[in-house]
Amino acid sequence: MTLTTAEENYLKAIYHLSDGGTKSVSTNDVAAEMKTKPASVSDMLRKLGDKEVIEYRKYYGVNITEEGKKRALTTIRKHRLWEVFLVDKLQFAWDEVHEVAEELEHIQSPLLIQRLDSYLNFPKFDPHGDPIPDEYGDVRARPRLALNEMDIDQSGQIVAVKDSSAAFLKYLDKVGAYIGARIKILDKVEFDGSMEILVDQKKTLFMSKDVAANILAIQS
Amino acid sequence: MTLTTAEENYLKAIYHLSDGGTKSVSTNDVAAEMKTKPASVSDMLRKLGDKEVIEYRKYYGVNITEEGKKRALTTIRKHRLWEVFLVDKLQFAWDEVHEVAEELEHIQSPLLIQRLDSYLNFPKFDPHGDPIPDEYGDVRARPRLALNEMDIDQSGQIVAVKDSSAAFLKYLDKVGAYIGARIKILDKVEFDGSMEILVDQKKTLFMSKDVAANILAIQS
DNA sequence: AAATTAATTTAGATATAGCTAAAAATATAT
DNA sequence: ATATATTTTTAGCTATATCTAAATTAATTT
Ligand SMILES: [Mn+2]
Ligand SMILES: [Mn+2]
Ligand SMILES: [Mn+2]
Ligand SMILES: [Mn+2]
Secondary structure, eight states: OOOOHHHHHHHHHHHHHTTTTTSOBOHHHHHHHHTSOHHHHHHHHHHHHHTTSEEEOTTSOEEEOHHHHHHHHHHHHHHHHHHHHHHHTTOOOTTSSHHHHHHHTTOOOHHHHHHHHHHTTOOSBOTTSOBOOOTTOOOOOOOOEEGGGSOTTOEEEEEEESOOOHHHHHHHHHHTOOTTOEEEEEEEOTTTOOEEEEETTTEEEEEOHHHHTTEEEEEO | OOOOHHHHHHHHHHHHHTTTTTSOBOHHHHHHHTTSOHHHHHHHHHHHHHTTSEEEOTTSOEEEOHHHHHHHHHHHHHHHHHHHHHHHTTOOOTTSSHHHHHHHTTOOOHHHHHHHHHHTTOOSBOTTSOBOOOTTOOOOOOOOEEGGGSOTTOEEEEEEESOOOHHHHHHHHHHTOOTTOEEEEEEEOTTTOOEEEEETTTEEEEEOHHHHTTEEEEEO
16 A cells, blocks of 8 residues: 555654654644644545554544554655765755655655665664664664753763754754764753753853753763 | 646656657657546646646647746756766666656755755766756757667767666666677668677677667767 | 548546535533 | 533535546548
8 A cells, every 4th residue: 555745744744743653643733743724634534544554533533553653664764864865965954954855755766765775874863863763664762851851060962953943953053052062061040941051061052941952962 | 837746747758759849749649658648638738838838739739938948958957867876876777767766856956956966976978878958958969879870880889778668778788788888880681670789899799670779879 | 522530629537635614523611 | 511612524615637438620531
């Protein structure tokens, strides 16, 4: 059973919204994520249910099936491999890749993806620090926590961003935060949750709680 | 005015059938090329006419406009650049690239194509010897002639194939004919037009007129 | 010139993917 | 328990891209 481009996009959204298939997802949530109307989502959920990639009970939201999870992970794998290609080989900035990858992920050719993976040297993470599922859909997820969840004096390393929007990534570029940077929490303001962070043992950075919540790190 | 994927594919077909816009093209010819029905073509020609990429007079076939030519050449440029990428970087065989390129050519991102071109070192020809239009749509076409048009004792170099089907390309691989090979016509059989060709000064190759007609060379 | 054949278009389907407006079901508050 | 609010679905419409069958136009014979 093949999925159309629209169906693949919906399935990927459902996979993300359900936290990898662990929660059920509402029609309205899908509509918001897909920037479309609930009425259109209802139609699509019926179709995805017929194709057995989701379990759909009218009025009670959807759960992704094992088959659906596998399909979604294939699309996510393709999306992230293309992002690596664009950044590593074509010198795209990390804030320029998402939209193009959103198209490239729908190209149908298992050989292409296998060769691309090998050409890129089997990368494990995309330019935003998100893990790339292997060809069987296995994701080796690292334990990550948002900067605003870290305590004063804790050290770590930035490994990913939660928000991949161009606006956010450009802001990170500007202030000098990047994936791989070593960080230490210097201060947390009780009042508004804003933070002071030491980057690479030399640069001090002030950020709002909102920004901190979108930067993920591993502790060391 | 943006074109849909289907419209881009039709326009490319019309461009090829019209020999680069020099001849008008019939509905039936387009239907055959697109492996679809004349009725579907009539519908599409009306749409392409509305978008002014072709000039459409009912019952009298179509001519591609300047704007249409420009659009078609952009799609052809993208198709051929992707073919080079697949062969040069991902080790695809020249008979494996066409279908994937047929999808990749529709990815919308001028930056992507500009970067891809540069990454591939501004190739002038695709893996089948077809010229790659530059970003302004200019094609520097070499004078080429089919092997069956060459005379005994003439020498030259294979520069392209007319037929890019996997079946034909695999056959060429098997007999050892490839783009860049130096050739000399040893014999032509009057009766059926079949030929005897010397490849790279060492290997003798027998081929039917049909095969010879699909191999293009420059004389030397 | 009329008849026949070939090419092309139109009419009326189907399938996908979206929309708005109205109806229905579920959840929440009084 | 009833009323109200929220969520979700259905109905009906639009647009794209295909199809088959019927109608129309153009080209070719006789
Ligand atoms: Mn997508
Ligand atoms: Mn990413
Ligand atoms: Mn195509
Ligand atoms: Mn080619």
